[in-house]
Amino acid sequence: xxxxxxxxxxxxxxxxxxxxxxxxxxxxxxxxxxxxxxxxxxxxxxxxxxxxxxxxxxxxxxxxxxxxxxxxxxxxxxxxxxxxxxxxxxxxxxxxxxxxxxxxxxxxxxxxxxxxxxxxxxxxxxxxxxxxxxxxxxxxxxxxxxxxxxxxxxxxxxxxxxxxxxxxxxxxxxxxxxxxxxxxxxx
Numbered sequence: 485x486x487x488x489x490x491x492x493x494x495x496x497x498x499x500x501x502x503x504x505x506x507x508x509x510x511x512x513x514x515x516x517x518x519x520x521x522x523x524x525x526x527x528x529x530x531x532x533x534x535x536x537x538x539x540x541x542x543x544x545x546x547x548x549x550x551x552x553x554x555x556x557x558x559x560x561x562x563x564x565x566x567x568x569x570x571x572x573x574x575x576x577x578x579x580x581x582x583x584x585x586x587x588x589x590x591x592x593x594x595x596x597x598x599x600x601x602x603x604x605x606x607x608x609x610x611x612x613x614x615x616x617x618x619x620x621x622x623x624x625x626x627x628x629x630x631x632x633x634x635x636x637x638x639x640x641x642x643x644x645x646x647x648x649x650x651x652x653x654x655x656x657x658x659x660x661x662x663x664x665x666x667x668x669x670x671x
Contacts, residue, residue, distance in 0.1 A: 486598050488531075488605045490613040491523065491626025492640060493662075499637040500610045505535065509632050513659035514556060516628060521560040523626075524567055528602050531594060533609025534573035537583075540564070540608075545581050570597070572612055591619045614642030624668050625650065631661040 492500045493510035501507055512520065524530070532540070547553060548561035569583040572590045579585045586593050594616055597605060607613045607622065616622050627640065650667035657663055 486528070486600060486602050486605050487623045488594070488598055488607055488616065488621055489624040489626060490607045490616070490622050491624075491628070491666075492608070492610070493628045493630060494640045495630055495632050495634045495637075497633045497635065498639050498641060499634050500640050501638040502634040503637050505539070505638070507539070509634055510628075510630050512628070513662065516658040516660075516662055516664075517556055517560070519628075519658070519664070521556065521563060523606065524560065524563045527567055527604055527606045529597065529605045530567055530569045531597070531605060531607045531612065532569055532571045532583075533612030534571065534575070534577075535611065536609035537569075537571045537573070537579075541579075541581065541583075590615050591621070594621055595619070610638050610640055610642075617642055617648070618644060620648075622669060624653075624666065626664065626666045628658070629663045629665065 493512065494500055495509060502509060544561050544564045546561075548558040565581045567582065569581070570586055570593070571579050571583055572586050572593070574587060577585065590612060594607070598621060607616055613622065649670040651670055652665065653668050654666035655664065
């Protein structure tokens with residue numbers, strides 16, 4: 485059975501995006517960017533919600549061809565394009581870059597994918613992750629908590645019907661006061 489991880493940059497007050505899907509508060513240091521890039525390289529399959537997919541696919545497919553692209557951005561762009569991805573959306577949109585579109589029930593498909601043999605899966609996008617959280621499908625949470633309060637927006641965690649007990653398995657600090665915490669779900 486595959487493991488499913490939900491990880492994102494998060495504000496201290498628990499948001500992954502400020503109102504208007506503003507992500508500018510969470511610009512990662514070079515070291516944190518490399519951490520996320522290495523996660524992409526180690527991920528067998530990434531699951532995206534529509535909104536985050538649109539953000540990522542509007543930039544990363546050609547980021548390595550932009551003037552002034554850093555070696556880290558070039559590396560990430562290649563890793564991102566090559567990584568197999570599934571986009572969940574109720575509206576049919578063309579997808580590319582080693583991606584397939586799923587328009588049926590996300591929880592059913594994520595359950596099916598988890599039951600398969602294969603390497604680790606990451607879920608990207610708080611709305612999609614919320615459905616997986618409520619269904620008890622997430623095995624690990626990775627939070628890169630920035631020392632900023634944004635006061636509202638899209639929360640990392642969703643309202644749940646019951647408690648989820650976790651074990652802290654890693655802490656790490658990054659430049660700028662970012663604290664990475666990694667938790668595994670206790671089953």
